[in-house]
Amino acid sequence: MTPSIMTDVVVVGGGPTGLAAAIMARLAGMSVIVFEPKTMPIDKACGEGLMPPALLVLEKIGVDKLEGHRFLGVRYVEGDRVAQAEFSMGPGLGVRRTVLHDALTRRALDLGVQIRPTRVRTWSQNQTGVVVEGEPARWLLAADGLHSPIRKALGLQAKARHPPRLGIRRHFSVRPWSDFVEIHWHRDAEAYVTPISEDTVGVAILYGSEATATGEGEPWDRWLSTFPALQSRLGEPCSKPRGAGPFEQRVSSQTHGRVLLIGDAAGYVDPLTGEGVRLGLDSAQAAIDAISQCSEAHYSKKWRALTRRYRWLTGGLLFIRRHEPLRTRLLPLLERWPKLFRVALDALNHC
Ligand SMILES: Cc1cc2nc3c(=O)[nH]c(=O)nc-3n(C[C@H](O)[C@H](O)[C@H](O)COP(=O)(O)OP(=O)(O)OC[C@H]3O[C@@H](n4cnc5c(N)ncnc54)[C@H](O)[C@@H]3O)c2cc1C
Known part of the structure; x- marks a missing residue:
């Protein structure tokens, strides 16, 4: 009998983080199998704004020339108030x-990654490796999303600190009216408008689960009617609403033996600052570096360092959001001191 050659890395979950990790592993000379049960290409509730650092990483791993719509920065809107800042390091997409x-x-696929259309249900690990759906491998990267079954099975889930927040998104056939990601700021929710193409915008609405939208109809219609000025600018919807959440996922450790958590599975705060894909890419690279340098024990520390600004700034913004006297002062403050806005935006989008 021919002995089977052990795969270096099995990635569970073929979302953006899992696929990027597989690409990075191949570029580092490792063999990789990705398990992903959904039909590709996969759609998901997302604001679809790629921040400038995410574009840099994608370019580095050979995923460039993406078709989309450039945006120069972020604009907050509430009634007549508008505060905006551009990214210093170039546009997002x-x-x-x-x-x-x-x-x-x-x-x-070009790099030779094997993608198996299988939902992982059985897996185990010992000191030298893992076995995933019968496939022996040295490492398991869990990129299985916000509600990661692998994280839960390993007992790495920690209790959320804040009331749950949820999101819902839809696309509209309308010419983008702005070169910014526009955030419509309201007491009960925020609506993110991202230009996607010459004739499409995406709208993602984020809200606390304790808030209820007034108005009639399906949740999407009720939430959109919270933003009448925005609603009047949108054309016909060209996709169905998709929801996601609760967002906050606290994790006690990003590593457990031969298993490393990456992307949303490794922990998440909120999409409020438009991060997510970028954090997924950064955590994927950190995990691949850790296993190729045999420094997996330091991966959790590395993850905490690379997500620190995101966790602090997003946590800070959520704090402001939850306290009405602070929330109502945010826009006047940013409008008055645009430099402050720019500094915060650059702090988030550092490389
Ligand atoms: C409303 C909303 C707006 C957002 N806006 C933005 C934004 O503008 N910009 C941004 O960068 N980020 C944004 N995000 C965050 C971003 O969408 C996520 O951070 C990103 O999708 C994480 O990618 P991931 O690959 O880690 O997880 P996912 O994309 O969730 O992929 C996980 C994959 O794992 C698979 N899987 C799960 N279990 C198994 C299993 N047992 N076996 C095999 N496969 C499995 C799933 O099928 C799925 O395909 C937003 C999120 C939301 C909800």
Whole structure:
């Protein structure tokens, strides 16, 4: 009998983080199998704004020339008040999730990544490796999303600190009216408008689960009617509403033996600052570096360092959001001191 050659890395979950990790592993000379049960390209509730550092990483791993719509920065809107700031390091890109996923899949397949259309249900680990759906491997990267079954099975889930927040998104056939990601700021919710193409914008609405939208109809219609000025600018919807949440996922450790958590599975605060894909890419690279340098024990520390600014700034913004006297002062403050806005934006989008 021929002995089977052990795969270096099994990635569970073929979302943007899992596929990017597989590409990075191949670029580091490792063999990789990705398990992903959903039909590709995968769509998902997302604001679809790729921040400038995410574009740099994608370019580095050979995923470039993405079709989308550039945006220069972020603009907050509440009634007549408008505060905006541009990114110092160049534009971001609004990209349909399916376009991003398709580009990542093609790059992964070109590099020889095996993608198996299987939902992982059985897996185990010992000191020298893992076995995933009968496949022996040295390492398991869990990129299985916000509600990661692997994280739960390992007992790494910690209790959330804040009331749950949820999100819902939809696309509209309308010419983007702004070169910024526009955030419509309201007491009960925020609506993010991302230019996606010459004739499409995506709208993602984020809200606390304790808040109830007034108005009639399905949750999407009720939430959109919270933003009448925005609603009047949108054309016909060209996608179905998709929801996600609760967002906050606290994790006691990003590593457990031969298993490393990456992307949303490793912990998440909120999409409020438009991060997510970028954190997924950064955590994927940190995990691949850790296993190729045999420093997996330091991966959790590395993860905490690379997500620190995101966790602090997003946590700070959520704090402001929860306290009405602070929330109502945010826009006047940013309007008056645009430099402060820019500094915060640059702090978040550092490399
Ligand atoms: C409303 C909203 C707006 C957002 N806006 C933005 C934004 O503008 N910009 C941004 O960068 N980020 C944004 N995000 C965050 C971003 O969408 C996520 O951070 C990103 O999708 C994380 O990618 P991931 O690959 O880690 O997880 P996912 O994309 O969730 O992928 C996980 C994959 O794992 C698979 N899986 C799960 N269990 C198994 C199993 N047992 N076996 C095999 N496969 C499995 C799933 O099928 C899925 O495909 C937003 C999120 C939300 C909810």
